[in-house]
Amino acid sequence: MLFRQAIDEFLLYLQIEKNYSLNTVDSYAYDLRCFENFLSQHGYSVQLNDITKTHV
Structure with a gap:
């Protein structure tokens, strides 16, 4: 599974099950997409199973 899909x-x-506010969901989205961009820019795989604690 791609990181984007996850x-x-x-x-x-977060929206449906946890009923988080739109601002909270937007903040999570921003942070996760920044991390995805970091992985891509540094040549790391964006497959969910390939991401390790070291990447984080």
Whole structure:
């Protein structure tokens, strides 16, 4: 699964299941997409299973 797909599913979970505010969901989205950009810019895989604690 791509990291982007996992982000989208997680954000949907926050909205529907957890009923988080739109501002909270937007903040999570921004941070996660920044991390995804970091991975891409540094040549790391954006496959969810390839991301390790070291990357974080």
